[in-house]
Amino acid sequence: MLKISLLTSIALIALAANSVLCRLALGAEAMDPVSFTLVRLLSGVLALMALLWGINLKNKQKGVPAGSYKSAGMLFLYAIAFSIAYLDLDTGIGALILFGSVQLTMITVGIFTGQRLHTVEWCGLALAFSGFVYLVLPGLSTPSVFGFVLMTLAGVAWGGYTLMGRGSQNPLADTAYNFFRTWPFLLVLVVWLFWQGAEVSSKGLFYAVVSGAITSGVGYAIWYAVLKYYTSTQAGVLQLSVPLIAALGGVVFVGEQITLALTISSIMILGGIFLVIGGRHYLLK
Secondary structure: OHHHHHHHHHHHHHHHHHHHHHHHHHHOOOEOHHHHHHHHHHHHHHHHHHHHHHHHHHOOOOOOOOOOHHHHHHHHHHHHHHHHHOOOOOHHHHHHHHHHHHHHHHHHHHHHOOOOOOHHHHHHHHHHHHHHHHHOOOOOOOOOHHHHHHHHHHHHHHHHHHHHOOOOOOHHHHHHHHHHOOHHHHHHHHHHHHHHOOOEOHHHHHHHHHHHHHHHHHHHHHHHHHHHHOOHHHHHHHHHHHHHHHHHHHHHHHOOOOOHHHHHHHHHHHHHHHHHHHHHHHOOO
């Protein structure tokens, strides 16, 4: 279980790092969001396919196409909406909206597919989501409507992508081919950039490549690998820790501030996560 916890922590840190890298690229106007998405996904394709090829070569196995176009579509929708939304959102708030939407998506699907929560888990869910709502209440640190809607869409797409990966038997292959199957959408982005023009600096290119090859590509493969150990509700709530990690990264790397609203909501979210993930085990013995 220690190994699973460690891998889960690495995956969640990778998810949070994507928010920081995106904000670093867009906030400094080092790259436009469409170019960032294109380079991010393309870097993920190249890194994952090379890694998969190397492993198959070492094990003397043939590469078998995996993943699906449906998962690839969800991946692309998440990536493009995520990048554009961060034009108007701070790191922590953007991540909180994203994974609040992820939580709602996964828990709703879980309930409709027959998962039943204990009272203590419902309390944890309510506490964690209240922390999410508290942060975006008017008068605190209200995000733009445009950014909020786009990041919510990204969260729904990521929730769908996560749910599709819960039964993965080969997480690396599924992730690699999901990235590869985004190629039709990447062609659309290329046409768009050819028509509208691109804004790319060496610094922005670096952030996008790291986001695509490491924190997205490898990070998502690890996330796919640990998903089978959690219910959809647990996986959804667990991801609400990502905004806290992203907010800290925003403070350290982007120069953003920790507000009272973020601090209070963070305590609520972490407390809710504990109740949902560990409440049944520790409190109901």
